[in-house]
Amino acid sequence: xxxxxxxxxxxxxxxxxxxxxxxxxxxxxxxxxxxxxxxxxxxxxxxxxxxxxxxxxxxxxxxxxxxxxxxxxxxxxxxxxxxxxxxxxxxxxxxxxxxxxxxxxxxxxxxxxxxxxxxxxxxxxxxxxxxxxxxxxxxxxxxxxxxxxxxxxxxxxxxxxxxxxxxxxxxxxxxxxxxxxxxxxxxxxxxxxxxxxxxxxxxxxxxxxxxxxxxxxxxxxxxxxxxxxxxxxxxxxxxxxxxxxxxxxxxxxxxxxxxxxxxxxxxxxxxxxxxxxxxxxxxxxxxxxxxxxxxxxxxxxxxxxxxxxxxxxxxxxxxxxxxxxxxxxxxxxxxxxxxxxxxxxxxxxxxxxxxxxxxx
Numbered sequence: 001x002x003x004x005x006x007x008x009x010x011x012x013x014x015x016x017x018x019x020x021x022x023x024x025x026x027x028x029x030x031x032x033x034x035x036x037x038x039x040x041x042x043x044x045x046x047x048x049x050x051x052x053x054x055x056x057x058x059x060x061x062x063x064x065x066x067x068x069x070x071x072x073x074x075x076x077x078x079x080x081x082x083x084x085x086x087x088x089x090x091x092x093x094x095x096x097x098x099x100x101x102x103x104x105x106x107x108x109x110x111x112x113x114x115x116x117x118x119x120x121x122x123x124x125x126x127x128x129x130x131x132x133x134x135x136x137x138x139x140x141x142x143x144x145x146x147x148x149x150x151x152x153x154x155x156x157x158x159x160x161x162x163x164x165x166x167x168x169x170x171x172x173x174x175x176x177x178x179x180x181x182x183x184x185x186x187x188x189x190x191x192x193x194x195x196x197x198x199x200x201x202x203x204x205x206x207x208x209x210x211x212x213x214x215x216x217x218x219x220x221x222x223x224x225x226x227x228x229x230x231x232x233x234x235x236x237x238x239x240x241x242x243x244x245x246x247x248x249x250x251x252x253x254x255x256x257x258x259x260x261x262x263x264x265x266x267x268x269x270x271x272x273x274x275x276x277x278x279x280x281x282x283x284x285x286x287x288x289x290x291x292x293x294x295x296x297x298x299x300x301x302x303x304x305x306x307x308x309x310x311x312x313x314x315x316x317x318x319x320x321x322x323x324x325x326x327x328x329x330x331x332x333x334x335x336x337x338x339x340x341x342x343x344x345x346x347x348x349x350x351x352x353x354x355x356x357x358x359x360x
Contacts (some may be wrong), residue, residue, distance in 0.1 A: 002305040005136045008069045012131045023093020024049040029102040032128050033296040039241035045081040056081045060069040086114030097124045129303045134317045146229035153177040156324035167192040183222035187300040191219035199333035212238040215332040231351050232337035248334050248357045254278045254335045258322040262347035268310020284326045293321035294329045318342045
């Protein structure tokens with residue numbers, strides 16, 4: 001099933017190359033290489049031409065590539081990709097696209113020099129995004145499984161949140177449980193932040209213990225067969241204050257409004273504006289300073305943007321987060337996040353975990 005999907009993805013890429021009169025494309029982003037080929041190693045480059053594709057890696061991944069890669073010919077090189085590129089052994093045609101998203105100027109210059117002026121090199125940015133944003137059912141199955149793993153982990157760690165535990169303790173347990181339940185890794189370092197630190201949207205876990213009555217933000221996700229999950233829940237250790245409960249209610253209603261409002265044909269900034277307007281209407285416009293969401297897939301942050309800068313039109317089978325928050329510096333913060341898949345009739349959250357305020 002994976003290879004059928006990857007062959008279809010490769011055909012879409014080739015179609016775009018032909019439409020732009022490109023004879024070859026040098027792929028430098030590992031996440032794109034994995035999307036196209038299934039190769040999960042940490043060192044690879046790829047050449048795609050209209051007639052053939054090659055994946056280049058080194059001896060460390062010889063057996064791994066043999067197991068994972070079918071849609072391209074694997075080249076195990078001791079000299080490195082730049083030497084292979086300059087060898088003249090690969091028919092690249094006249095126009096070569098060079099993926100510029102994840103490459104240093106030093107490497108780009110070296111690769112262009114290796115071509116010895118034989119081809120016209122055209123830097124391309126976000127060349128694959130339009131295909132990666134719309135998920136195939138095989139991809140959605142993996143993303144649902146990633147979400148299920150993280151939800152099981154969240155349920156497992158909640159009883160561990162006590163006044164003798166620290167943020168680091170819970171973050172470490174999340175990472176351990178993710179792997180124990182079958183994930184490759186965390187999709188990002190878990191965010192566990194209690195009390196005033198919960199007002200920091202991307203707080204790093206500290207050695208602070210949890211205190212009764214404080215809100216705690218837990219933002220976590222994992223990678224399953226290459227695909228990421230992302231979710232956030234806010235809870236309290238003991239009964240939260242009435243103010244915290246009020247803010248929590250506003251964020252929850254805003255998040256539910258975002259899910260209910262997402263439809264095919266609107267832009268990311270239009271969806272963001274609906275939720276941002278709701279929060280502003282309750283007097284917290286200055287306390288919601290980040291975008292409403294972001295695409296999720298092979299990377300935990302990818303297109304489309306659901307923010308004031310989100311110009312892309314939302315389409316069926318796009319996957320993105322809806323994560324409004326209100327942050328009161330020095331006091332507390334609240335964020336609630338689901339990853340949703342956009343269908344013909346609206347958005348379906350991949351998460352099922354309760355959004356009631358949990359008071360441990």
